Amino acid sequence: xxxxxxxxxxxxxxxxxxxxxxxxxxxxxxxxxxxxxxxxxxxxxxxxxxxxxxxxxxxxxxxxxxxxxxxxxxxxxxxxxxxxxxxxxxxxxxxxxxxxxxxxxxxxxxxxxxxxxxxxxxxxxxxxxxxxxxxxxxxxxxxxxxxxxxxxxxxxxxxxxxxxxxxxxxxxxxxxxxxxxxxxxxxxxxxxxxxxxxxxxxxxxxxxxxxxxxxxxxxxxxxxxxxxxxxxxxxxxxxxxxxxxxxxxxxxxxxxxxxxxxxxxxxxxxxxxxxxxxxxxxxxxxxxxxxxxxxxxxxxxxxxxxxxxxxxxxxxxxxxxxxxxxxxxxxxxxxxxxxxxxxxxxxxxxxxxxxxxxxxxxxxxxxxxxxxxxxxxxx
Ligand code: ATP
Ligand code: MG
Numbered sequence: 001x002x003x004x005x006x007x008x009x010x011x012x013x014x015x016x017x018x019x020x021x022x023x024x025x026x027x028x029x030x031x032x033x034x035x036x037x038x039x040x041x042x043x044x045x046x047x048x049x050x051x052x053x054x055x056x057x058x059x060x061x062x063x064x065x066x067x068x069x070x071x072x073x074x075x076x077x078x079x080x081x082x083x084x085x086x087x088x089x090x091x092x093x094x095x096x097x098x099x100x101x102x103x104x105x106x107x108x109x110x111x112x113x114x115x116x117x118x119x120x121x122x123x124x125x126x127x128x129x130x131x132x133x134x135x136x137x138x139x140x141x142x143x144x145x146x147x148x149x150x151x152x153x154x155x156x157x158x159x160x161x162x163x164x165x166x167x168x169x170x171x172x173x174x175x176x177x178x179x180x181x182x183x184x185x186x187x188x189x190x191x192x193x194x195x196x197x198x199x200x201x202x203x204x205x206x207x208x209x210x211x212x213x214x215x216x217x218x219x220x221x222x223x224x225x226x227x228x229x230x231x232x233x234x235x236x237x238x239x240x241x242x243x244x245x246x247x248x249x250x251x252x253x254x255x256x257x258x259x260x261x262x263x264x265x266x267x268x269x270x271x272x273x274x275x276x277x278x279x280x281x282x283x284x285x286x287x288x289x290x291x292x293x294x295x296x297x298x299x300x301x302x303x304x305x306x307x308x309x310x311x312x313x314x315x316x317x318x319x320x321x322x323x324x325x326x327x328x329x330x331x332x333x334x335x336x337x338x339x340x341x342x343x344x345x346x347x348x349x350x351x352x353x354x355x356x357x358x359x360x361x362x363x364x365x366x367x368x369x370x371x372x373x374x375x376x377x378x379x
Contacts, residue, residue: 001288004052005039006031006070007062010327010336011264011280012039014272015062018280024288027052031066041328053077058287060242064091064262065137081190081241081287082262089238090262093135093171100257103237105230107257108249113170116160122172123150129175132156136168140334141207146175176256178249182216184227185268187243187282188235190289195282196228197275197295200267200303202247203368208334210368212267212303214274217347217379226255234260243268243283266305266336273323273341274301299345302354302376306338309365316340316360321353351377 001024005012008028016026016039028039029049036045036052045052053059053073059080061071064087075084089095100107109126112135113119122130128150134143145156160170181204186196201216202209227248235244245265247258268279277285277293285292306312310331316322319342326338342357344350354373363370 001025001057002027002055003284003287004029004036004056004059005062006059006066006074008037008039008042009062010329010338011062013327014269014278014280014325015264015284016040018272018278019284022281022284022290024284026284027056028062029070031070034070053079060263060283060287061087062263064088065139082244083239083241086238086240086244086262090260091136093133093138093259094169096260097171099234099238103233105234105257106255108176109174111172113160113172114165116157116165119153119157119160119172123147123153126172126174131173131175132160133171133173134163134168135171140209141204144207148175176249176251178251178256180250181258182227182248182250182255183212183265183267184231184246184248185243185265185271185279186228186231186235186246187279187286187292188240189286189292190241192236193292194232194235195292195295196224196231197268197271197279198297199224199227200270202267203372205367206334208305208307209266210305210307210366211372212270213347213350213372213376214267214270214301214303215297217376223250223253223255226253230255230257242286243279266339267303269325269339270301270303270341272325273321273343274298299343300347300350301344302342302350302372304340304342304354304357304366304369305336306340307336307365308333309362310337311362312338313360316357319353319356319360322357347376347379351375351379 003026006029008030012028019026059074074080130147132145181202188194198215200212200214203211243264245261249256264279271278276296321343323341342353351373
């Protein structure tokens with residue numbers, strides 16, 4: 001069987017690797033050149049996009065910002081999973097919020113800003129701490145502006161006047177003092193079978209994910225059930241097929257959806273070694289209508305992103321239950337270069353293993369790791 005993935009970055013690469021043992025071959029589309037490439041070495045394959053679409057059993061995406069004309073073309077084949085509406089909802093915060101509201105799924109208090117005049121009195125309505133998010137093309141914290149006091153509003157309004165808010169509105173969200181960020185990654189296959197992975201706990205730095213721990217610490221069954229219910233409600237309502245990530249804010253026992261990603265997700269990379277079935281293989285299974293795999297875990301896992309650096313000491317390869325995944329990219333500031341998965345039999349031992357790992361990493365690029373390792377070790 002064959003799957004064609006729109007987008008040719010690390011997520012397509014990891015889908016390729018996970019699909020191979022099932023005898024499934026994965027090709028990728030470079031959405032800039034519209035050529036069909038090998039997801040591993042990015043070499044251009046001798047096949048037209050149309051022929052690749054015809055030959056594929058399923059088409060899918062590795063990111064939601066695929067140009068709309070390509071998505072429509074893919075959707076016309078009748079083989080695009082998840083469906084185009086789900087992908088577009090993930091790419092546009094206005095559509096995403098409308099979807100959450102329509103299905104009564106709790107999310108942050110917000111307003112859609114289409115003209116700067118709407119900012120009059122906004123701090124009276126949402127409070128002085130507001131996060132403004134461009135409705136499209138934002139990721140890793142890009143396309144966001146933070147207001148922490150009313151006195152900054154005038155300067156922000158000036159900045160927003162230069163934007164085309166009619167074309168790309170902003171979502172103004174009340175900044176939440178949440179307890180922590182977690183994510184629920186689940187999958188639904190063509191037959192409607194659903195499996196959710198254990199909740200991951202996510203640490204961000206400057207809007208970018210740095211560390212995930214899964215299963216998260218201090219998760220009782222009811223929280224996992226609540227998250228699974230959100231997933232089921234959303235995925236069934238959207239007639240979603242594939243892996244879907246739901247980013248959540250935890251406030252006490254309450255879960256609020258921050259955003260959804262209609263694809264495999266960085267906070268699910270731990271499943272490669274920490275789970276019976278990885279999210280990448282689960283996605284391939286789902287879009288091909290194969291039975292979903294077990295979501296049982298091998299102990300507890302941490303995923304550490306390698307961001308903006310490539311001077312990793314290969315000595316870490318000698319550490320027990322520590323797995324390096326490099327994406328083969330050239331280094332740039334804030335660029336995700338790879339990740340490291342660490343598996344242990346308890347959160348305490350996971351903390352100890354992460355502390356051992358820090359000896360092999362340029363720690364200025366891992367601002368959260370030391371503290372997180374100590375927290376886990378003493379948990
Ligand atoms: P991603 O890379 O996950 O796609 P993103 O740039 O699309 O990120 P968000 O996930 O919306 O954007 O926001 C990035 C981070 O900013 C969140 O993970 C969280 O740490 C913080 N953040 C976002 N919204 C809020 C909010 N309403 N209150 C407090 N913090 C927030
Ligand atoms: Mg996010």
